Structures are given as structure tokens and as C-alpha cells.
Amino acid sequence: MQQAGALGHSAEAEHTSTGLNHRKLLMWAFLASDCLFFGSLIATYLVNRGRSLVGPYPHEVFSIPLTSYSAFLLLMSSLTMVLALAAVQRGNAKWGRVWLLATALLGIHFLANQGYEFNQFAHEGLTPRTNLFGASFFTLTGFHGAHVTLGVFWLTSIVVISLFRPHTISPKNSLNVEIAGLYWHFVDIVWIAIFTLVYLLQPAPPVGG
Amino acid sequence: MAMITGVLRRPTGYAGVWGWVTTVDHKRIGVLYGVSAFVFLLVGGIEALLLRLQLASPNGTVLSAEAYNQLMTMHGTTMIFLVVMPLSAAFFNVVIPLMIGARDVAFPRLNALSYWVFLFGALLLHMSFLVGGPPDAGWFGYANLTERPFSGSGVDFWVLGLQVLGISSMAAAFNFLVTIINMRAPGMTLMRMPLFVWMTLVTSFLLVTAFPVLTVGMLLLLFDRLFGTHFYAPVAGADPILWQHFFWLFGHPEVYILILPAMGIVSEVLPTFARKPLFGYNVVVYSGIVIGFLGWMVWSHHMFTVGLGPVANAIFASTTMLIAIPTGVKIFNWIATLWGGALQMKASLYFALGFIAMFIIGGLSGVMHASVPVDTQQQDTYFVVAHFHYVLFGGSIFGLFAGIYYWFPKITGRLLHEGLGKLQFWLMLIGFNLTFGPMHFLGVAGMPRRIYTYGAESGWGFWNAVETVGAFIIAVSLLAFLANFFRSLRQGEEAGSDPWDGRTLEWSIPSPPPHYNFATIPTVHSRDAWWEEKQRRRAAPAAVAGASNGGAQPSQEEAGHGIHMPSPSYWPLVVAFGVALLAGGLLVNPLLAKVAVAMAGGLIAVIGIFGWSLEPAAASPTHGQ
Numbered sequence: 001m002q003q004a005g006a007l008g009h010s011a012e013a014e015h016t017s018t019g020l021n022h023r024k025l026l027m028w029a030f031l032a033s034d035c036l037f038f039g040s041l042i043a044t045y046l047v048n049r050g051r052s053l054v055g056p057y058p059h060e061v062f063s064i065p066l067t068s069y070s071a072f073l074l075l076m077s078s079l080t081m082v083l084a085l086a087a088v089q090r091g092n093a094k095w096g097r098v099w100l101l102a103t104a105l106l107g108i109h110f111l112a113n114q115g116y117e118f119n120q121f122a123h124e125g126l127t128p129r130t131n132l133f134g135a136s137f138f139t140l141t142g143f144h145g146a147h148v149t150l151g152v153f154w155l156t157s158i159v160v161i162s163l164f165r166p167h168t169i170s171p172k173n174s175l176n177v178e179i180a181g182l183y184w185h186f187v188d189i190v191w192i193a194i195f196t197l198v199y200l201l202q203p204a205p206p207v208g209g
Numbered sequence: 210m211a212m213i214t215g216v217l218r219r220p221t222g223y224a225g226v227w228g229w230v231t232t233v234d235h236k237r238i239g240v241l242y243g244v245s246a247f248v249f250l251l252v253g254g255i256e257a258l259l260l261r262l263q264l265a266s267p268n269g270t271v272l273s274a275e276a277y278n279q280l281m282t283m284h285g286t287t288m289i290f291l292v293v294m295p296l297s298a299a300f301f302n303v304v305i306p307l308m309i310g311a312r313d314v315a316f317p318r319l320n321a322l323s324y325w326v327f328l329f330g331a332l333l334l335h336m337s338f339l340v341g342g343p344p345d346a347g348w349f350g351y352a353n354l355t356e357r358p359f360s361g362s363g364v365d366f367w368v369l370g371l372q373v374l375g376i377s378s379m380a381a382a383f384n385f386l387v388t389i390i391n392m393r394a395p396g397m398t399l400m401r402m403p404l405f406v407w408m409t410l411v412t413s414f415l416l417v418t419a420f421p422v423l424t425v426g427m428l429l430l431l432f433d434r435l436f437g438t439h440f441y442a443p444v445a446g447a448d449p450i451l452w453q454h455f456f457w458l459f460g461h462p463e464v465y466i467l468i469l470p471a472m473g474i475v476s477e478v479l480p481t482f483a484r485k486p487l488f489g490y491n492v493v494v495y496s497g498i499v500i501g502f503l504g505w506m507v508w509s510h511h512m513f514t515v516g517l518g519p520v521a522n523a524i525f526a527s528t529t530m531l532i533a534i535p536t537g538v539k540i541f542n543w544i545a546t547l548w549g550g551a552l553q554m555k556a557s558l559y560f561a562l563g564f565i566a567m568f569i570i571g572g573l574s575g576v577m578h579a580s581v582p583v584d585t586q587q588q589d590t591y592f593v594v595a596h597f598h599y600v601l602f603g604g605s606i607f608g609l610f611a612g613i614y615y616w617f618p619k620i621t622g623r624l625l626h627e628g629l630g631k632l633q634f635w636l637m638l639i640g641f642n643l644t645f646g647p648m649h650f651l652g653v654a655g656m657p658r659r660i661y662t663y664g665a666e667s668g669w670g671f672w673n674a675v676e677t678v679g680a681f682i683i684a685v686s687l688l689a690f691l692a693n694f695f696r697s698l699r700q701g702e703e704a705g706s707d708p709w710d711g712r713t714l715e716w717s718i719p720s721p722p723p724h725y726n727f728a729t730i731p732t733v734h735s736r737d738a739w740w741e742e743k744q745r746r747r748a749a750p751a752a753v754a755g756a757s758n759g760g761a762q763p764s765q766e767e768a769g770h771g772i773h774m775p776s777p778s779y780w781p782l783v784v785a786f787g788v789a790l791l792a793g794g795l796l797v798n799p800l801l802a803k804v805a806v807a808m809a810g811g812l813i814a815v816i817g818i819f820g821w822s823l824e825p826a827a828a829s830p831t832h833g834q
Contacts, residue, residue, distance in 0.1 A: 016391040022315040025387045033379065033417040040425035040455065044440070053446040128438045132446055135438035139429065161823070 027179045031186045034147075038190050041143060042197060045136040050203045052131035058202050061121050070113045071195045074148075077106035078188045081181045088174045096169050096177065097159050103184065104155040107148050114145050137198065144194060147187045154180050231777035233317035234724055238324050239302030240620065243613075245328060246295035252335075253287035254687060256280045258680055261644070265677035267665035277661035278345035279363065285348030286367065289467065290374050291331050293605045297470035298323070298378075300612050301385050301409050303620055307715035307722060308403050310394025310731045310738075315387040317775045318821060319380055325785030327377035333793055334370030337363045340796075347659065349460060350430075352441035352452035357434055362796070365434060368427045369792040375420045376788060382416035385409055394714070396733035400494070403713045404487060407494050408473030411501040412466050418505075419462035426455030435795060450515060457508035465504040467601055468568075469497060471608025472539060475561045478611045479543055481709050482558040483550025486737055489542045496535035496542075503532040513581050514588045522581045529579035536572055540565060555709070556630025560611035563638050567603025571596055574649070589659070592652025598645040607637075610690075618708045622720045623701030629693040636686035643679025647672035712740035725772040780821040787814025 016022060084099030118138070121127075128138045158180060162169040168176055229237060259280055263271040272280065302320065306313055314320050337343040344367035346355045355364045389410045393402070402410075429440040430452070439445030441452050480487045487493060509517060509525040543565055552558065574596040578584045587593055610633075618624045652658075656669050663669055707716040714731055715722075717739045735741045790810030797803045 017393045017397075018391055020391065022387050022391055025391055026316070026383055029383050029386050029417055033383075033421050036418050037421035037425060040422050044425065044429065044451065047451055048440075048447065051446040051448070128432065128436060132439060135429075135432070135440055139432065139438075157819075 021175055023179055024175065024182070027182050031182065034186065034190075038140075038144070038193070041140045042193065045140050045198060048132040048136045052133040054131050056121075056124055056126045056130070056133075058133060058137075058198075061124050061126055062199055062202070063117070063120070064199060066113060066117060067195060067199050070110050070117075071191060073106050073110045073113070074188050074191050077103045077110070078185050080106060081184050085174065085177050085181050088169050088177045089171055091171045093162065093166060093169055097162060100155050100159050100177070104152045104159075107152040107155070107184075111145060111148055111152070114141065140194060140198065144187070144190055147190070151180070151184050151187055154183070228777065230782060231321075231779045233313075233321050233775050233777055233781070235302045235306050235314050235317065235320060236620065236722065236724075238320050239299045239304075241324050242295045242302055242327070243299035245324075245331070246292050246299060249287055249291035249295075249331065251687070253284050253292055254684060256284040256287065258684060260284060261677040261680040263661060264663075264673050266674060267663055267667070267670050269662050272661065274661045275342075275345065278347075278659075279343040281659060282344045282347050282350075282363075282367070286334065286344070286371070288601070289348065289463070290371065291334075293467045293601065293609070294378060295327060296609045297412070297467070297605075298327075298381055300405070300470060300474065300609070300616070301381070304616060304715060305385060305388060305406060305409055306392070307619070307718070307726060308406050308713050309389065309392060309397055310714050310727060310733065311388065311392040312726050312730075312772070313775065314384050315392055316384050318778050318781050319384050321778065321781035322785055323377045323381035323384065325782050326373060326380065326788055329785055329789030330370050330373030330377055330792075333373055333789055334366055336793075337366035337370075340366075343367075349456050350452075351456075352430065352449040353443065355430055355434075355452075356441060365431075365796050368431050368434070369795060372424065372427055372431075373789055373792050375424055378416050379420050382413040382420075386413045386417065389413070394731050394733050397738070400491065401733055401736045401738070404476035404490070404493060404497075405470075405473035408469045408476070408497050411497050412469045415462040415466050415469075415501055415504060419459045419466070422455055423459035426452055426459070429455075431795075450512075453512050453515065454508070457511045458505075460511065461508040462501075462504045464600070465500055467605050468608075469500065471564065471605045471612075472497065474608050474612035474615070475543065475564050476539075477713065478557050478561040478615050479546045480737075481615070481711055482553045482555055482561075483547050484553070485546055485550045486712075487542070488545035488548075490736060493539055493542050496538045499535040500532060500539075503528060503535070507532055510579060510584070513584045526579050526581050530576065533572065533576045533579070540569060540572075553709075555614070556625065556627050556634060557611050557614035557709075559631055559634040560607050560614060563634060564604060564607040564611060567599055567607055567638075567641070571599025571601075571603055574599065587652060589657055590652035591648040591656045591658055594658050595645050595648035595652060598641075598648070602641060602645070610634075610637075615709070616715075617697070618701075618704030619715055619720050619722070621698060621701070622704055623697050624704050624708060625697045625701060626693050629689055629696070633686045633689040633693065636682055636689060640679045640682030640684075640686055644676045644683060645679075647675050707739075710743075712737035714739050717742065725774050728772070775826070778821070778824060780817050780824060784814050784817035784821065787811065787817050 016025075018025070080099045080102040084096050084103060087093075087099055088096035121134075126134045126137075128135045158169065158176060167173060229241070232238065232241075259272060260277065263269040263277055302314075335343075341362035344350070344360070344363035346360050346364055346367070350364065350367065354360060355368075389402070389406055399407075429438070432438040433440050433442065439447055441447055441449045443449060476487055476493060506528045507525060509521055510529045513522055513525070547562075574592070578587060578593070578596065614625055614630055651669055651672050654669065656663065656667070663673075704720045706719050708720075709716070714727075714733075717731065718727060731738065731742075787810050790813060791807050792810070794803060794806030794808070794810050797806050
């Protein structure tokens with residue numbers, strides 16, 4: 001669309017000591033910080049594993065097929081995120097928007113699954129107040145869901161704003177998409193850790209339970 | 210770029226109150242941080258005086274047990290989160306861009322946001338005085354004392370206030386990380402950075418990694434209190450020790466967050482007034498990094514008496530002893546910097562020397578705590594209170610005052626009065642040692658900390674009376690500083706651009722610096738860049754002046770025109786208010802109002818973020834001012 005003009009501008013990137021853009025460096029620093037945030041939440045879950053005094057216990061409520069499907073959705077959303085950035089960098093704004101929306105929709109599907117899962121658990125008697133498992137589980141996965149929600153809003157905002165200001169996703173400004181992508185992939189990776197540590201590696205059922 | 214009209218127009222102008230409210234200038238934000246922190250120093254100081262009055266004699270009746278617990282909690286929380294951290298942030302803001310030859314920080318609006326979030330968080334914390342009483346569970350709020358059945362709404366204010374303050378600290382730390390890594394003047398490699406810049410970098414790393422741990426710990430506590438979960442309730446099978454791990458995983462890096470900036474300041478002040486380069490620059494830098502690294506591996510030494518077992522205790526005792534090595538290395542390097550120097554005994558150097566002496570005492574009692582059997586004796590006694598006041602007051606506060614005397618002329622263009630400064634120093638040194646020195650004796654004699662009174666038969670009355678006298682001498686020393694401050698603002702001696710014959714780039718530009726800092730971005734050829742520049746100019750005045758872009762050329766004023774600086778913005782204030790309202794809303798009590806206020810806050814913050822991202826880069830097509 002506007003490749004020729006936009007490529008001309010890309011040479012005048014702002015000068016930094018490392019050559020890395022400020023905002024990108026900020027996002028990397030934030031992700032490092034967020035590692036500690038999720039690390040603490042996951043540690044809380046692991047510390048409290050097997051300490052619940054009353055049920056329901058993990059093996060009674062988890063549905064691995066559903067969660068595997070959710071994990072698949074998020075992994076696919078990372079693929080569409082990559083495709084979105086590639087399209088934007090090529091100057092193909094239309095496909096950039098399509099893949100961004102696809103990423104957001106996959107995120108929404110993931111969140112819908114999570115909503116369904118939480119609702120099921122509530123029906124089976126598991127709420128954050130029920131036991132330590134409920135408290136740790138809902139807090140950890142809830143904060144992950146909040147991160148996904150924020151990501152969905154972010155991606156949608158990029159698409160909506162780009163309709164009014166096309167230059168915001170021009171190749172010169174592809175960083176706008178790239179930084180959102182860094183965040184999105186990180187949230188995706190966190191889910192891999194949660195899926196493995198919380199869902200797949202379950203402890204043996206408690207002796208008393 | 211097309212002008213956006215209406216609400217998205219950026220404010221213009223630097224004049225008046227509105228100019229300060231919408232400022233994104235790092236120097237002004239630094240001043241805001243500094244002034245706010247000083248006000249809180251007086252608040253925390255008055256709290257301390259009340260505590261000391263209560264303890265001045267056996268069976269004191271000044272405060273009730275409840276009020277004592279509240280003031281003790283607020284004193285600790287205030288001094289750490291509202292005084293030492295923001296005072297350090299004030300120096301980061303004012304000094305770092307000047308030292309690295311930059312015109313501003315990487316994210317000027319984020320910087321303004323950090324300040325406003327800090328201010329609102331501090332106000333939220335203090336609102337507890339008006340509603341339901343302040344928190345009373347101590348500054349490290351051990352679970353399960355902080356759970357609903359055992360403490361009132363003050364703890365809610367404490368948790369939410371600290372969460373909001375955490376956002377502020379993290380935003381500032383991200384900003385300075387990026388600024389230092391990315392915005393150094395050409396030629397300023399990492400190993401040419403001034404020590405204060407290095408220590409700010411390490412501190413920022415510690416902040417962005419340590420604060421999320423506290424955030425999670427406090428979120429869980431908040432959920433326990435607001436939503437009825439049982440993260441810290443043994444009755445549901447939980448282990449309240451989890452809180453201690455979270456708190457000290459944050460809390461020990463926090464100790465270095467509080468002391469490393471002061472170490473950085475002292476590492477600038479000593480070489481300047483000793484007329485020598487810093488002895489062993491590389492080793493001092495590496496020691497700072499190692500301290501930051503080891504700071505993460507010692508947290509359980511706060512928990513030796515918890516009963517983690519001999520293996521854990523032995524490991525944490527070893528790492529704690531290890532951390533004394535880089536700290537000791539720094540102290541020897543500072544002393545070696547002074548050795549043989551042409552010492553200029555300015556007030557700033559007095560405070561830096563006070564820092565070294567007092568920090569050695571606090572450091573040595575810290576190494577004593579590293580020994581598990583010794584620590585078991587000292588745990589929860591006044592010996593511990595003595596130790597951490599020697600490092601945080603004798604260390605951080607003395608170091609920060611060295612910085613105030615050192616950089617005040619750069620910020621205001623006027624020198625603080627030397628005589629009053631030295632008077633303040635001696636009063637503070639004597640008052641400080643009278644207050645906290647005897648706590649060593651009382652601690653070893655068995656006086657527990659956090660008791661609101663004691664009986665006459667304990668024999669602790671004499672030293673407690675001495676301590677109270679000392680505390681009031683400290684108060685007088687702060688009054689001396691205030692007098693000096695206000696006197697010097699109006700009639701202080703004109704400082705000129707380089708009153709101390711300094712070494713670093715901030716002294717190459719006028720005092721106070723123009724809002725764009727550097728008319729020409731300097732090129733750095735060595736460590737102590739400005740000092741080397743001055744040497745070269747002396748050697749070959751005519752040849753060098755034109756070629757080197759070194760800074761304070763007479764042509765600076767004309768050159769300043771046409772430099773594009775970011776325009777002021779009110780969005781940081783809007784976002785900060787939204788965040789604070791969101792947190793404050795959770796404290797409102799009927800559920801409906803809670804949800805409504807919190808959501809209103811969230812909405813304001815979201816609107817603010819969109820306004821922030823969409824506002825134009827400058828107030829008008831012509832450059833701002």
C-alpha cells in the first residue's frame with residue numbers, strides 16, 4: 001500500500017546507546033518483572049499443593065481435554081501474532097489487521113473456555129473460598145486470564161486506532177505491533193508453564209481425602 | 210502531523226502551579242519527589258518522637274498500647290516507602306539524565322506518572338488516620354496478625370497504599386533502567402558511567418525484580434481480607450510462613466534498594482572533595498553488582514528463629530557473611546579514595562564521612578546477625594533496632610544529606626550555608642548516636658522491640674531516657690536544615706555552574722540547568738568526563754574549546770533555541786488519580802459502592818491511558834515553551 005514512502009522513513013530511527021528502541025527495552029524489562037510476578041503466584045500454588053483440608057481436589061475437577069484445547073488456542077494465537085507482525089512489516093496493513101483480529105479472537109475463545117471452566121468448578125463446589133487449592137488456582141489462572149484480557153484489548157485497540165490513523169501500523173511503526181506481540185507471546189509462554197505445572201503434574205490424591 | 214483538537218491538546222507553558230502539575234521535566238519531578246519526601250520525613254520523625262516520649266521512662270502514659278502499635282507501623286512504613294525511597298528517586302530524577310548527558314529520561318510522561326502515583330499512594334496510606342485508625346501490624350505485617358480477625362481496616366489501607374506505591378516505584382525503575390541503558394551520551398560506555406549512575410542501575414534492577422514478589426504477597430493478603438480466601442490462615446491448612454518468605458524475598462533486596470543509592474552518592478562526593486579519582490572504580494562497580502546479586506540470596510536470615518532447619522539456616526548464614534565482602538571492599542575503596550587526598554572539608558563531605566563511619570557500625574552488627582546462634586539471642590530485641598537504624602539512618606539518610614548538600618547548588622543555583630550545614634551534621638551525628646547507640650546495650654540486656662512500655666525494675670529506664678534526648682537532638686538538626694534550606698533559597702551564595710570543581714557532566718552546564726539540559730550533547734572520552742575536559746582546556750584553551758563539544762560554552766544560550774523538548778501533559782495525573790481511586794474504592798464499604806468507586810477509578814485510568822497514547826507529541830507545531 002504505502003511501502004515506498006514508509007520504507008524511506010525507517011532509516012531515521014531514534015538514536016539509542018544500544019540501538020534498541022526505548023519502548024522495546026521497556027517491554028523486555030517489564031516481562032522480566034512479570035516473570036517474578038507469575039513465579040510468585042506459581043510458587044504459591046505449588047506450596048499449597050496437597051495442603052487443602054477439604055475437597056474438591058484438583059483430580060476431581062480438572063478437565064485435561066478442555067484445557068489442552070485452550071492451550072492449543074493460545075499456541076495458535078502466537079502463530080497468528082507472528083503472521084500479523086510479518087504482514088505489518090511487509091506493509092500489508094489489511095492482512096496485518098486480519099491476523100491481529102484473529103489473534104484477539106483466539107484470545108477471546110481462550111477466555112471463554114476459562115469462563116466455562118471456572119463456572120463448572122463453581123458448580124462442583126470449588127470457589128476461591130472453598131480451600132487452598134481453590135484460592136491458589138483461581139488466583140493464578142485468574143491473573144493469567146487478566147493478562148490475556150489486557151492483551152485482547154491491546155490488540156483490538158491497535159486495529160481500531162489503525163482504521164483512523166493508518167500510519168500507526170505502517171512498516172515504519174511496526175514496533176507498535178511488535179511490542180504488543182512480545183507481551184502476547186510472553187503471556188502464552190506463562191500458560192505453558194501453568195498448564196504443565198498445574199494441570200499435567202498433579203500430585204497423588206491426599207491420603208485423608 | 211495533523212493537529213488534534215479538543216481534549217487531546219497538550220498543555221503548554223511552564224509557569225505557575227499548572228506548570229508544575231503537568232510537568233514532564235525530570236528536574237522538576239525530582240524537586241517534587243524531594244519536597245514530598247521531606248514532608249514525610251517530618252511526619253515520620255514526629256511519629257518517632259511520640260514513640261520516644263512514650264518510652265522515655267518506665268510505665269509511660271503518653272500513648273496507649275494501640276496508638277503505639279499504630280505509630281510504630283506508620284513510622285517504619287513512612288520512613289522506608291515515603292522518605293528514603295522517594296528521596297533516592299529525587300536524586301535519580303534530578304541527577305541521572307545530567308550525569309549521562311541526556312536531555313530527559315526515556316519516558317518523561319511515565320516519570321510524571323511515577324510521582325503522582327507515589328503522592329496519591331502516600332495520601333491513601335495516610336487516609337487511614339481519618340477512617341478507622343492507621344495500620345498496627347508493624348512495617349513487615351506478619352501473617353496471620355494481619356488477617357481480618359486480628360487487625361482492623363488500617364491494614365487494608367496499608368496493603369492498598371503499598372500496592373499503589375509499588376506501581377510508582379516500578380514505573381520509575383523501568384524508566385531509569387531504559388534511560389541509563391539507552392540514553393548515555395556518545396562515548397559514555399558502561400565502565401565510564403559515574404558510580405551514582407551505576408548504583409541507580411543496580412537499584413532499578415532490584416526494584417523491578419523484587420517488587421512483584423511483594424505485590425503477590427500483598428494480593429494474597431488482600432484476597433484473604435476482602436474476599437474470604439485463606440492463603441495465610443492455618444485453620445484452612447495454610448502456612449503463614451509463606452508471607453514471611455514473600456515479604457523478605459522483597460524485603461532484603463529492598464534493604465539494598467535503600468542503601469545502594471546512598472553508596473552511589475558517597476562515591477561521587479568523596480572523590481570530588483578529596484580531589485582524587487575514585488580508588489578502584491572497577492572494583493567498586495563490581496562490588497555494587499555483587500551486592501545486588503547476593504541481596505537476592507540472603508532473605509531467610511530474617512527468619513533464623515522461624516525453624517527452617519539447620520541446612521537452610523547454614524546456607525543463609527553463609528550467603529549473609531559473603532555479602533559483607535563486597536560491602537567491605539567498598540568501604541576500603543572509599544577510605545583509599547580519601548587517603549592522601551587534598552580534602553576540602555565541605556558539609557557534603559562531612560555527611561559522606563558520617564555515612565562511612567555509621568555504616569561500618571551498622572554493617573558490623575549486621576555481620577553479627579549472620580551468625581545463627583547470635584541472631585537467636587538478638588532476634589526481636591532492640592539490638593536489631595539499633596542495627597537497622599545504623600544502616601538506614603546512619604547509612605542512607607547521612608548519604609542522602611551528603612547528596613542534598615552536593616547537588617542543591619545544581620538544582621537551585623545557590624549554595625547551602627556551610628556553617629549551618631556543619632552545625633546540622635554535628636547535631637545529627639550526636640543525636641543519632643545518643644538515640645541508637647544505647648539500643649545496642651538495651652538489646653543485649655534483653656529489651657524486646659515493639660513493646661509500648663516496660664517496668665522500672667527492668668533497669669532500662671536510663672538508656673531509654675538518653676535515647677529520647679537524642680531523638681530530640683535529631684529533630685533540632687532537621688530544624689537547622691530547614692532554616693538553612695529556606696535561607697539559602699533566598700539569599701544563598703550564587704553557586705555558578707561548577708561550585709565544587711566537579712568531575713561529572715552535570716557540572717558542565719549552568720545552575721540551575723536550562724530545561725533542555727545540554728545545548729550540545731557532550732561527547733565523552735573518559736571516566737570523570739568533565740574533569741578530563743577541564744584538564745584539556747587548561748592544557749590547550751583555544752584548540753580544544755571548539756572541537757570537543759564539552760558543554761558549558763558561552764554560546765550555550767543561543768544554541769538552546771530550537772531544541773525540541775516533550776510538552777507537558779496532564780494525562781499522567783489523570784491515570785494516577787484513576788489508579789488511586791481504583792485502590793481506594795476497594796476500601797469503601799457497602800459492596801455496591803465498592804464496585805462503583807473502583808470501576809470509576811479503573812475507567813478514569815483507562816481513559817487516561819488512551820488519552821496518553823493518542824495525544825500529539827508536542828503542544829503545537831512550533832517547539833514548546
